[in-house]
Amino acid sequence: MNLVESAPALRExxxxxxxxxxxxxxxxxxxxxxxxxxxxxxxxxxxxPAIFDWNYDRDQPSLAKLYESAKAGQWNATTDLDWSxxxxxxxxxxxxxxxxxxxxxxYPMYRRLSNKEKAEHRHAIMSWLLSQFLxxxxxxxxxxxxxxxAAPWMAAKLYGSTQVVDEGRHVEVFSRYLExxxxxxxxxxxxxxxxIDQLMGDSRWDMKSLGMQIMIEGLALGAFGTLxxxxxxxxxxxxxxxxxxxxxxxxxxxxxxxxxxxxxxAVLSDAERREREDWVFELSLxxxxxxxxxEYYEEYWAHAxxxxxxxxxxxxxxxxxxxxxxxxxxxxxxxxxxxxxxxRVRPRYAELGLLKYESGQDATTMILTNxxxxxxx
Numbered sequence: 372m373n374l375v376e377s378a379p380a381l382r383e384x385x386x387x388x389x390x391x392x393x394x395x396x397x398x399x400x401x402x403x404x405x406x407x408x409x410x411x412x413x414x415x416x417x418x419x420p421a422i423f424d425w426n427y428d429r430d431q432p433s434l435a436k437l438y439e440s441a442k443a444g445q446w447n448a449t450t451d452l453d454w455s456x457x458x459x460x461x462x463x464x465x466x467x468x469x470x471x472x473x474x475x476x477x478y479p480m481y482r483r484l485s486n487k488e489k490a491e492h493r494h495a496i497m498s499w500l501l502s503q504f505l506x507x508x509x510x511x512x513x514x515x516x517x518x519x520x521a522a523p524w525m526a527a528k529l530y531g532s533t534q535v536v537d538e539g540r541h542v543e544v545f546s547r548y549l550e551x552x553x554x555x556x557x558x559x560x561x562x563x564x565x566x567i568d569q570l571m572g573d574s575r576w577d578m579k580s581l582g583m584q585i586m587i588e589g590l591a592l593g594a595f596g597t598l599x600x601x602x603x604x605x606x607x608x609x610x611x612x613x614x615x616x617x618x619x620x621x622x623x624x625x626x627x628x629x630x631x632x633x634x635x636x637a638v639l640s641d642a643e644r645r646e647r648e649d650w651v652f653e654l655s656l657x658x659x660x661x662x663x664x665x666e667y668y669e670e671y672w673a674h675a676x677x678x679x680x681x682x683x684x685x686x687x688x689x690x691x692x693x694x695x696x697x698x699x700x701x702x703x704x705x706x707x708x709x710x711x712x713x714x715r716v717r718p719r720y721a722e723l724g725l726l727k728y729e730s731g732q733d734a735t736t737m738i739l740t741n742x743x744x745x746x747x748x
Contacts, residue, residue, distance in 0.1 A: 584625025
């Protein structure tokens with residue numbers, strides 16, 4: 372397997388040597404060694420300091436408000452979701468995924484399949500998507516626990532403790548849905564593994580929060596919203612509604628904490644700020660490539676087309692266009708809000724057509740407010 376072909380971000384990205392050096396090890400382990408696919412468990416070395424706050428000050432009102440919101444917004448995956456709903460992945464009346472969302476919907480070989488075979492492919496694609504969400508939630512669970520121990524403020528630690536509970540619940544619900552309702556699960560995508568490996572190994576709390584709350588959770592917020600609108604399956608739709616409320620809080624926490632942290636001029640040197648700007652851009656490219664559905668491709672289509680042709684079909688598909696749009700509509704404004712969309716990096720985002728999202732409304736606040744008003748726990 373070719374590392375450069377499998378991870379375009381390594382050749383399209385920022386060119387920041389320090390950022391690329393930090394990504395090289397995770398990319399080698401994830402893409403070449405296939406660490407995420409070598410068994411039922413994977414060991415990732417982590418380095419994260421534990422900062423104790425003996426003053427117990429809680430003098431950040433915005434974080435305190437989020438903490439109260441998180442306590443009020445806890446839900447029980449066992450009792451608040453109706454697991455008695457019968458989910459038939461092949462039932463055309465309650466489609467898991469609309470036909471025009473399939474990347475191959477216009478591909479001649481796919482169009483010749485029977486309706487039942489097409490339903491099986493939609494089932495497999497949804498299984499792949501939900502499997503990646505499950506793997507990402509496990510990564511977020513571990514990263515959130517690291518932020519709790521490494522964040523410098525007690526208010527951030529208290530809020531972070533609620534996110535650990537949230538992420539554990541997300542692992543629970545996605546795992547249960549895949550096991551009991553979908554009956555199919557895929558291994559972790561290589562690009563997602565690279566992101567998680569790199570994030571877990573970085574000892575700096577702000578990099579963990581930047582990678583997790585701003586980037587990974589921002590992607591999840593957009594992806595979950597897209598799928599919730601697309602699916603007709605009632606249990607999955609309700610499950611995603613609950614998860615979206617949690618993710619909105621997580622992203623909001625990242626914006627509030629990092630905006631305050633990065634606004635302190637003495638916190639970061641110019642080189643450190645450039646590193647974070649470039650790292651965010653690299654992660655944007657990796658997350659764009661996260662949804663190439665290679666594991667499904669290897670199972671069903673590797674015999675019929677090259678990976679390069681497959682990548683083109685996926686990147687041009689309606690589903691992936693929606694994912695990218697909703698993802699960056701959340702991420703780009705938040706990158707700007709925390710001060711990492713400088714004039715130095717703006718041309719790179721412009722080249723990818725992403726600056727059109729920079730002035731978007733605070734989608735996380737809107738989602739969180741609407742969720743708290745409409746969902747009864």
